[in-house]
Amino acid sequence: MAQLKVDTEPGEVGIDGTRLERVDSHFRRYVDDGRLAGWTIAFARRGRVVHLSHYGLADIEAQRPVADDTMWRIYSMTKPITSVAALMLVERGALELTDPVSRYIPAFADARVYVSGSAAKPGTVAATEPVRVWHLLTHTAGLTYGWHHAHAVDEMYRAKGFEFGAPRGMDLAGACEVWAGLPLLFQPGTEWNYSVATDVLGRVVEVASGQSLDAFFAEEIFAPLGMQDTAFSVASDDIDRLAALYVPNPEGGLTRNSAMGDNATRTPTFLSGGGGLVSTAADYHRFTQMLARGGELDGNRLLGPHTVAYMTRNHLPGGADLDQVGRPMFSESPYRGVGFGLGFSVVVDAAQGKAITHDGEYAWGGLASTAFWVDPAAEVTALFFTQLMPSSTYPIRPQLRTLINQALLD
Structure with missing residues (x-):
């Protein structure tokens, strides 16, 4: 099992520790007032984990708290993994x-x-x-x-x-x-x-x-990166680690969505490269570190650095942003000032997007309000895990982005 732990002090990587405390205090309110069951937040700078926190419950009915090894349905955060798989094959000439x-x-x-x-x-x-x-x-x-x-x-x-x-x-x-x-x-x-x-x-x-998608992921991506807990379903002896899936209750609080949530406990016939994986904070952190390091982690190289740079630039026609060429509907990204690369949203004009971030930040999220981003300019990677669908319910992602970036001192 991949381990995730804080390995540096905020001041050592240019972060104001007092201002960083705003992150947890803000998101605790989401749990305390019943909007979320629980969450995990992980934040790294310059490859060092500077913040890791859990709060609330992974399963309200069982009163099971969020823990280091909690497993989360990442839904569309599967997409960047599939995109990396495709570019690995491009690099091989296949x-x-x-x-x-x-x-x-x-x-x-x-x-x-x-x-x-x-x-x-x-x-x-x-x-x-x-x-x-x-x-x-x-x-x-x-x-x-x-x-x-x-x-x-x-x-x-x-x-x-x-x-x-x-x-x-x-x-x-x-x-x-x-x-x-x-x-x-x-x-x-x-x-x-x-x-x-x-x-x-x-x-x-x-x-x-010539491989099934689950086999390609397991052999070519998860094994080299040490992502031992990421798969298309949860093994029977790990089900008590899986967070429950919730939707807002119109009368207040949360309602468990077992109809969709229980799918993660069964081996699927349909291997969804668009939304089928379950993962952990520790595992997905390793995936983001591979990207942030230009395709390599701990001596295992999945992609060349030029390929990662190419994937994470805007590829929309005419250099447009999503506001110009995107169909007007909710997705896992804002539209204005944001383009799209090969598997990631890409900030092309942070001023247009009215978000405190930097041009070149690339990201994506999942249906159950999970999210990640990599910000090369700030040398930051960030992760948020919870299990509330749909992800449009609350402005979690822009709030987290602001709260992390306001703590950076250089």
């Missing part, structure tokens, strides 16, 4: 960013694009160019999520059983066949829409590598 997805999933060869009509009778035209690997990495493929509830194509996804996850018994290959047969929202590469694109990318990884 994959090209410009490859048509149909090279790996033939059903994508005849993509159609929605132009008018209802979900029952959509009007479509042929795609003017193929859906390519880089479109999947940047969410510019024209795919969507059923849970958006914003477009006729979203309704088509729901009609096929795709709102959260996949229909029972369907595997990743089968899901990709269905998605390939549905219209795209727009011509590939022209707009941004948060979508199942990273799940499709996971299938591309499988075909290009």
